[in-house]
Amino acid sequence: MPDSLSSSKSQMKITTCSVDKGPPDANGKSMSLLINPAELSLSRKTDYGGCVPMGDTGSGKKFSKVQPDTLDFSTVFDGTGAVPIPANIELPQDVDDQLQMLSDVVYKYDSEEHEPNVVQILWGRLMFYGRLTTFNIEYSLFRPNGVALRAKATMSFDRYKNPQETALEANKLSPDLSHAVVVKDGDTLPLLCHRIYGDSRYYVDVARFNGLHAFRALKPGLLLHFPPLG
Missing domain, CATH: 2.40.30 (Elongation Factor Tu (Ef-tu); domain 3)
Structure with missing residues (x-):
């Protein structure tokens, strides 16, 4: 995008x-x-x-x-x-x-x-x-x-x-699906990327996708979208 x-x-x-x-x-x-x-x-x-x-x-x-x-x-x-x-x-x-x-x-x-x-x-x-x-x-x-x-x-x-x-949705943590995550206290972007994608290195792409400029300190309650890997 x-x-x-x-x-x-x-x-x-x-x-x-x-x-x-x-x-x-x-x-x-x-x-x-x-x-x-x-x-x-x-x-x-x-x-x-x-x-x-x-x-x-x-x-x-x-x-x-x-x-x-x-x-x-x-x-x-x-x-x-x-x-x-x-x-x-x-x-x-x-x-x-x-x-x-x-x-x-x-x-x-x-x-x-x-x-x-x-x-x-x-x-x-x-x-x-x-x-x-x-x-x-x-x-x-x-x-x-x-x-x-x-x-x-x-x-x-x-x-x-x-x-x-439809088949992928049977595995709700699949990296091939979009995810919406509400940030909790202690969450970091690399940690969330590792949880969803199995690889924390995608944090730069996710930050860009969500229009984040200061992403090192995420505010609890923030809604982030994690696009499918392509």
Whole structure:
């Protein structure tokens, strides 16, 4: 992941992926949005199973599983010409054609798997692989003949996990999975790297990934992300 991003504007790009049995490969149909989302929502949920035992003093229910991440956002489609289409984006002028192009990428069933495509959503530092779960369109402006001039599409995606990732999750300390760790008193970055990766030498990469400048003295309560080894 780059340390700094270019100040030039980038459009959110959604691309269909082939998955087979390995990681998703973004090599299919794609669409760049004319208007980037104003807001993004990334949700994570952890399930706990069983009942709280009688007389429990605060330990609560036992961990069960982590639900797939959910990504939600909205984008506006404009056919009035008020928002010029950049030269580097292939996008029809008509709103209904733009929506059909989006539908072909995120909603249209894969002909072989008979289920919605796995897509890559790429924007800035965001790279999310998922399947569409919700697709809602609201029209807000029309020509006198009823042709739509503006519409808002709201979408929700569940993160896609390939079989390899699912198998790795059986070993929750695997270095091939992402980890989120809350720093405790006495923790050091080399110690945490040794615990997760089996090698303390990755502390420089983890510090860079988390944007840490003074990482020799970690504050308890700090949330750190440990990316998978690649």
